[in-house]
Every structure is written in C-alpha cells, then in structure tokens.
Amino acid sequence: xxxxxxxARRWLRVSVGLLAxxxxxxxxxxxGTRAAPEGMAAxxxxxxxxxxxxxxxxxxxxxxxxxxxTVLKANVYRPADANGPIAAPLPTIVNLxxxxxxxxxxxxxxxxxxxxxxxxxxxxxxxxxPGTPLEALTDATRVAGGGFGRAFAVDPNLxxxxxxQVVVDVRGTGFSQGIWxxxxxxxxxxxxxxxxxxxAQPWSDGSIGMTGASYSAINQVQAAEKRPPALKAIVPxxxxxxxxxxxxxxxxxxIGILLPYLLLVNTAKLLPDLLSVVQGRFDTQWLAxxxxxxxxxxxxxxxxxxxxxxxxxxxxxxxxxxxxxxxxQAWLGHPERxxxxxxxIGGWHDNFANGEPRIYQDIPxxxxxxxxIMGNGYHVSTGFDxxxxxxxPPRIDVxxxxxxxxxxxxxxxxxxGYGPVTMWQQGGGWTTGEQFPRPExxxxxxxxxxxxxxxxxxxxxxxxxxxxxxxxxxxxxxxxGLASLCxxxxxxxxxxxxxxxxxxxxxxxxxLSGLTFTSPPVAEPTPISGxxxxxxxxxxxxxxxxxxxxxxxxAPDGHSTTLTTGQLMxxxxxxxxxxxxxxxxxxxxxxxxxxxxxxxEPVVPGRPTPLDLGxxxxxxxxxxxxxxxxxxxASNYPKGLPIRPLLDATGLKPQHLQLDxxxxxxxxxxxxxxxxx
Numbered sequence: 119x120x121x122x123x124x125x126a127r128r129w130l131r132v133s134v135g136l137l138a139x140x141x142x143x144x145x146x147x148x149x150g151t152r153a154a155p156e157g158m159a160a161x162x163x164x165x166x167x168x169x170x171x172x173x174x175x176x177x178x179x180x181x182x183x184x185x186x187x188t189v190l191k192a193n194v195y196r197p198a199d200a201n202g203p204i205a206a207p208l209p210t211i212v213n214l215x216x217x218x219x220x221x222x223x224x225x226x227x228x229x230x231x232x233x234x235x236x237x238x239x240x241x242x243x244x245x246x247x248p249g250t251p252l253e254a255l256t257d258a259t260r261v262a263g264g265g266f267g268r269a270f271a272v273d274p275n276l277x278x279x280x281x282x283q284v285v286v287d288v289r290g291t292g293f294s295q296g297i298w299x300x301x302x303x304x305x306x307x308x309x310x311x312x313x314x315x316x317x318a319q320p321w322s323d324g325s326i327g328m329t330g331a332s333y334s335a336i337n338q339v340q341a342a343e344k345r346p347p348a349l350k351a352i353v354p355x356x357x358x359x360x361x362x363x364x365x366x367x368x369x370x371x372x373i374g375i376l377l378p379y380l381l382l383v384n385t386a387k388l389l390p391d392l393l394s395v396v397q398g399r400f401d402t403q404w405l406a407x408x409x410x411x412x413x414x415x416x417x418x419x420x421x422x423x424x425x426x427x428x429x430x431x432x433x434x435x436x437x438x439x440x441x442x443x444x445x446x447q448a449w450l451g452h453p454e455r456x457x458x459x460x461x462x463i464g465g466w467h468d469n470f471a472n473g474e475p476r477i478y479q480d481i482p483x484x485x486x487x488x489x490x491i492m493g494n495g496y497h498v499s500t501g502f503d504x505x506x507x508x509x510x511p512p513r514i515d516v517x518x519x520x521x522x523x524x525x526x527x528x529x530x531x532x533x534x535g536y537g538p539v540t541m542w543q544q545g546g547g548w549t550t551g552e553q554f555p556r557p558e559x560x561x562x563x564x565x566x567x568x569x570x571x572x573x574x575x576x577x578x579x580x581x582x583x584x585x586x587x588x589x590x591x592x593x594x595x596x597x598x599g600l601a602s603l604c605x606x607x608x609x610x611x612x613x614x615x616x617x618x619x620x621x622x623x624x625x626x627x628x629x630l631s632g633l634t635f636t637s638p639p640v641a642e643p644t645p646i647s648g649x650x651x652x653x654x655x656x657x658x659x660x661x662x663x664x665x666x667x668x669x670x671x672x673a674p675d676g677h678s679t680t681l682t683t684g685q686l687m688x689x690x691x692x693x694x695x696x697x698x699x700x701x702x703x704x705x706x707x708x709x710x711x712x713x714x715x716x717x718x719e720p721v722v723p724g725r726p727t728p729l730d731l732g733x734x735x736x737x738x739x740x741x742x743x744x745x746x747x748x749x750x751x752a753s754n755y756p757k758g759l760p761i762r763p764l765l766d767a768t769g770l771k772p773q774h775l776q777l778d779x780x781x782x783x784x785x786x787x788x789x790x791x792x793x794x795x
Contacts, residue, residue, distance in 0.1 A: 161520045161531065162506050162513070169278035171197035171204060179293055179391065182286065182315050184308055189403070191293040191391075192286040192312075193219050195277050196321055207323035209350075209526040210282045210316045213330040214309055214337050216300070218292035218386045219285040222271040264501025265514030269355045269463075270331040273515050281522065284316050288333075290414055291387040295403050298387065298414040301336060301361060303448045309337055310346040317348035324348055325526045329518060331355040332497065339477060340448075343455040351459045351525035353518045356500050359451035359473030362441075362713055366449075368472070369731070370687035370713060370764060371664060374611050374756030377419045384413045422761040428715065431763075441714045453480040459487045459525045459534075463514060465495040466544060466682065467610050467622075472734040475554055478539075485538035490554060491517070492737065494542040496614025496622070509548050511540055543645070544681050544738035545671050554737065555648030559788040561701035564637065566748065566775070566783040568592040571636040573672060573745065577629045583637040583746060585795050587782040593657065597772040598664070598753035599631030606680035607666070611757025625670055625678040629749055633775060636672060637746040641794030644740040648788035649699070649708040650682060650733040652748065655781045657774040658727065661720040662767035663688035666754040667731055669787070671738060672745040680749075684733035685758050689767065691729040692717040705786045706730045720767065726776050740793070748785050750775065 175198040179191045196203045215222065261267075268276070277283050289308055290298030299305055317324045326348045328338040335354035342352050358364045365373060388408055394400045421435040437443035441450075451473070460481055464474030471492075478490035491511060493503050501514045511517070520533040539551045564583040568590055571582040579594050602608060604621040605628035621627065652667050666685040670678045690711055697710040709730040721727045740746060752773045760768070777783060 175203035188296040195283040210322040216288040216291040261502040263505040266501040268515035309341040328352040358470040361449040364473040369685040370690035371758035486534040498614040546739040558790040559647040563784040577634040581635040601631040607757040632751040644793040645790040651706040659771040660769040666751040670747040682736035686731040
C-alpha cells in the first residue's frame with residue numbers, strides 16, 4: 119500500500135502527534151537550535167537546515183520474502199517533492215526491529231507535527247532539576263535532545279536529504295511472519311537477505327547503511343560480521359557483543375528485566391494489521407505463526423525461575439546454558455570480522471557497557487573508519503548528554519547523517535577525523551583521544567584491608583584500600599539484602615527506566631548492605647581507564663554464592679558515585695585463560711568466565727575459595743581530595759537474579775570474605791597520575 123500524508127488529514131496528524139509526544143517522549147527528538155562543538159557546527163546546520171526534498175513518501179507493509187518462504191513486512195520511507203516520490207536511486211538505510219515498526223511510525227508521525235513537536239521536545243531537552251530526587255527523570259527527558267529517537271525509529275531529515283529508509287519487523291514480530299527467536303541463527307540469516315533485497319530495488323543505488331538502537335544495533339554488528347556486499351557503513355547505538363556475558367546473564371545471574379522484556383516484545387507482536395483486515399487482505403500465515411508461538415522464548419525465561427534441579431533442565435533452557443549450542447554461538451559476537459566503517463555509540467552505565475568498547479577495539483579498521491562514543495547514560499537515556507552544546511558531542515542523529523554522507527555518498531565532510539574515541543570521563547567531562555584505554559593508564563593492585571577508613575559508618579564494614587597487603591587475618595561477612603533496589607545497578611538492570619536519582623547517582627543506600635573498602639584521598643587528578651578485575655578469597659556456608667562489586671568515586675562530602683560494576687556466581691568462577699587478559703604481574707585485568715554448566719564448580723562450604731570477578735571497562739578521573747572505593751555485596755536484585763538451581767544452591771546464606779595475607783584479596787585497577795598512595 120502506498121500512501122502520502124495528505125493536508126486533509128492534518129488534524130489527525132496533530133492529534134496522533136500530540137498523543138505520541140506525551141506518551142513516547144523517550145524516543146522523540148527535534149531539530150536542535152544550538153551549535154555542535156567548535157568545528158562540528160556544520161554537521162548540525164546541514165542536518166537541521168533545509169533539505170534537498172520537501173516531503174516524504176511512505177510505502178506501508180511492503181512484503182520481503184526470505185529464502186525459506188517467510189514474509190517479513192517493511193515500511194519504506196522515500197524522499198518526495200510535489201510530483202511524488204523521487205525516482206532517482208538513492209543510498210538506503212536499513213533498520214530491523216522487534217519492537218514493531220508501528221512504534222516507529224507513531225514516533226515519526228509525532229516528529230512531523232509542525233511547530234508542536236519542536237516546542238515540546240525542545241522543552242524536554244532543556245528541562246533539568248539538578249540536585250533533586252527527580253534529577254534522573256530529567257536525564258531521561260533530555261534524551262529527546264540527543265538524537266536517540268531518530269536512531270531508534272525514523273529520521274525524517276535524513277530521508278529528505280536524499281536517503282531511503284527501510285524499517286523491517288524482525289521475523290516473528292510486528293506484522294512479519296515467522297517465529298521469533300531473539301538473535302537466533304535464522305534471525306541473523308534474514309538480515310543479509312533484507313540488505314540484498316533493498317540493494318536490488320529500483321529506488322536504491324545499491325549502497326546500504328544500517329541504523330538502530332539496542333536489538334537493532336546488535337543486529338547491525340551481527341550483519342556486518344557476515345560481510346554482505348551491499349553493506350557500506352553502520353551506526354550501532356548501544357549494541358551488545360557477547361550477549362550472555364554482557365547482558366542476558368553476566369557472571370551467571372540473569373538480568374531482572376529479562377522476563378518483562380520478553381513479555382513486552384511478545385505482547386506487541388500480537389497486535390494485528392487492522393488495516394489489512396478492513397481491506398480483506400489479512401495475512402493468515404501471520405495468524406498461524408502467532409498461534410504456533412504466542413509467547414516466543416518466554417518459556418525459557420520462566421524456566422530460569424521454575425527449574426529446581428540441574429538434572430531437570432528442559433531442552434529449551436539447556437541450549438541457552440550450553441555455550442556450544444547453535445543459539446549460544448549465534449549470541450557470541452565476532453567484531454574482528456567487520457570490514458565496513460562503524461561508529462559505536464554507548465554509555466558507561468548501559469547494559470552493554472562491557473561489550474561496546476570491545477566491539478570498537480576488535481574491529482580491524484584504522485581509527486576514523488571506526489569510532490567509539492561513550493557517554494554517561496543508561497540504556498534508554500543514551501545521548502542525553504549529546505546535545506551539541508559547548509563541550510558536548512553533536513547529537514546522535516547529526517553524527518549518523520555525517521557518517522552516512524561520508525561512507526555512502528562519498529562526501530568529504532571530516533567525520534572520519536572526529537574522535538576517534540570520544541568519551542565522557544566520569545568525574546570530569548567529555549574528552550577526545552586516540553585510543554581506549556588511555557595509554558598512560560597501567561594496572562596496579564590495591565589490597566582490601568579490614569582497617570577502618572573512617573569514611574562511612576553505615577556500611578556493614580568500613581574497610582580500607584591499601585597499596586600493599588596487610589598482615590591481619592580477618593573474616594568479614596555480608597548477607598543478601600534488598601538495598602540494591604536503590605542502586606546504579608538497579609537502574610542499569612531496568613535499562614534506565616528507574617527514575618529516582620538517589621538510586622542511580624549516590625550509592626550510599628546500596629552500601630547499607632555491603633562491605634566497603636576506601637582509599638586515602640588522591641593528591642592530584644587520577645585517571646582510571648580500562649577493564650578492572652577483583653580477586654576475592656571467599657568462604658561460603660552453602661555450595662554456591664553470588665558476589666557483586668562496584669568501583670566508586672567518593673567525594674569529600676561522602677557522596678558515593680558508582681563508576682562501574684560486575685557480578686559472579688561462585689560456581690561459575692572457571693575462567694577461560696585463552697580469552698582473558700592479565701597485567702604484567704600476572705593478575706587478571708579482564709577475566710573471561712566460561713559460563714557453562716559443564717564447567718560449573720560447586721564450592722565446598724567452609725573452605726576458602728578464590729575467585730576473579732571482572733568489572734566492565736570504564737573511564738573516569740578522581741579529582742584531588744576524592745577517594746576510590748570498592749563495594750562488595752552478596753546479592754544484586756533487580757539487576758541480577760540467578761537461575762533457580764543456582765539460587766537454591768546459595769540458600770541465600772551469608773557469605774564471607776577471608777582477608778588473609780597468604781591469599782590477599784585485591785582489585786587490579788588501571789590508574790594514571792600520582793595519587794599519593
């Protein structure tokens with residue numbers, strides 16, 4: 119069905135647009151009025167100024183038949199003028215989404231409301247309540263000014279500038295036929311086929327780029343690994359790399375948002391194409407597929423909670439737990455195979471923070487052809503700090519347009535000279551460098567000591583970080599608790615949806631149920647850059663345990679800011695040395711857990727058990743007078759919830775940290791500068 123937005127329907131557009139703006143403010147973005155950082159303002163002016171074409175033509179629900187006969191449905195957005203859609207072949211941007219292209223359409227309609235969308239989204243972009251309990255809420259609304267919405271959905275200005283955009287419902291979702299299997303082998307096979315189809319259409323010049331956020335970003339990385347000939351550039355926003363270790367079950371504990379996420383996608387996919395019903399062309403195969411699998415993969419999610427024995431693991435769950443299964447292999451990224459220009463956009467508190475720098479590092483392209491931008495946001499607030507203001511990077515949609523202009527149209531606009539590594543340095547601000555980690559940072563051990571630091575009287579135990587092992591032998595105990603409900607991990611585990619800033623911006627509530635180890639204050643600015651590893655000598659009262667650790671920046675007034683985090687089930691402590699990294703002294707800097715039931719090692723109660731827990735890479739700077747702190751916990755709900763047999767094995771019993779000079783516990787952290795200790 120072909121459709122142009124007619125003036126007679128303007129009242130409908132305004133009504134739908136107003137509703138969508140109020141309901142979906144997270145995915146909205148309007149042209150900005152402020153310049154990008156010095157030297158980059160031209161990109162913003164080009165994107166926000168008059169475009170080559172005045173309007174947009176949309177072909178709804180275009181069928182694309184896959185090699186196995188399954189039909190996917192796509193909305194095709196083409197530039198148009200008074201005479202209709204532009205006939206000249208143009209570069210084409212592809213986005214495959216499981217969240218239904220209907221959501222993209224609603225967001226696009228909202229973005230097209232004249233004056234109204236600019237005014238409302240402009241207000242949301244600038245609305246801030248710093249220092250209040252709703253500060254994190256304003257971070258969420260400010261994402262409207264960072265371009266995330268146009269990467270997630272549709273960018274009208276990109277289309278009007280001379281691109282075709284194709285938004286496709288992933289197999290088994292939206293209006294597409296088939297059975298949904300998240301990032302499964304067949305799901306991944308569809309993407310190169312869609313790219314080949316798009317490149318062969320008369321409205322395409324054969325050059326394909328890809329855009330999209332989250333699932334769609336992972337999809338881009340997976341597609342680029344397969345090297346389809348027509349694919350020329352990608353802009354993955356908050357992509358994952360190793361999906362199990364990065365997000366699904368980091369350290370062996372499944373994320374708490376897994377079931378709600380599966381329920382959301384499965385519920386959305388049941389919404390039928392009502393227009394096709396009215397027109398008598400309803401897709402009966404779509405209905406048959408939905409009846410065959412109304413709640414795809416949800417059974418696996420439920421099995422993680424209901425399976426009470428490793429001997430009773432169902433086949434569906436078994437393939438998720440087996441790293442050699444085709445599904446697990448499909449979930450393991452291989453960015454070293456990518457050969458097309460790639461701009462990775464992520465955030466230090468994103469669910470995929472562990473994978474985003476890895477993707478950039480592993481792509482075998484020179485800097486400039488690959489770029490990394492890491493902000494300070496969570497999953498759904500990515501770009502809230504990218505509004506093109508002084509010192510901030512250009513918006514995501516502005517960078518995306520410049521990237522495609524360079525690599526799909528051959529315009530020498532200087533985007534390959536941007537960065538190549540643009541990072542929010544926590545405790546500082548936006549910085550640009552040649553590489554990550556920063557070359558001046560080197561790993562050094564800081565040891566956990568039971569001696570009081572005097573910096574807190576509210577944690578379970580106030581300990582110290584020391585430059586050398588201490589001689590005392592002490593056993594410290596920490597029990598599972600619910601203070602993690604108000605934590606940066608809770609915000610991360612809910613993809614940034616948890617709104618109250620006290621939970622994401624000050625860790626002192628979470629520290630009520632944890633052990634804290636704090637350094638003396640630093641004497642001068644002290645950068646931290648790279649992966650971090652924590653070596654713990656533990657003792658358990660059960661056959662398993664669940665350890666969570668955070669690295670924090672402690673201000674002189676006691677404010678505790680979480681910089682990065684990690685977690686590990688004790689029975690999943692086996693490390694793959696071939697894929698791990700160590701510092702010169704032999705200590706792990708980036709342990710790679712095997713994450714296999716076959717490699718599971720139950721602990722012996724009462725016996726000391728060493729384990730190595732990796733924290734996601736980060737970039738930060740401790741200002742003079744600030745301190746470094748390690749927090750250690752025995753639980754992490756709602757971010758992490760171990761599968762039932764692992765949870766049962768812990769008995770939710772207290773866990774112990776054995777501080778022993780013969781087997782010291784320490785954190786291996788990449789530092790630069792001269793902290794004075």
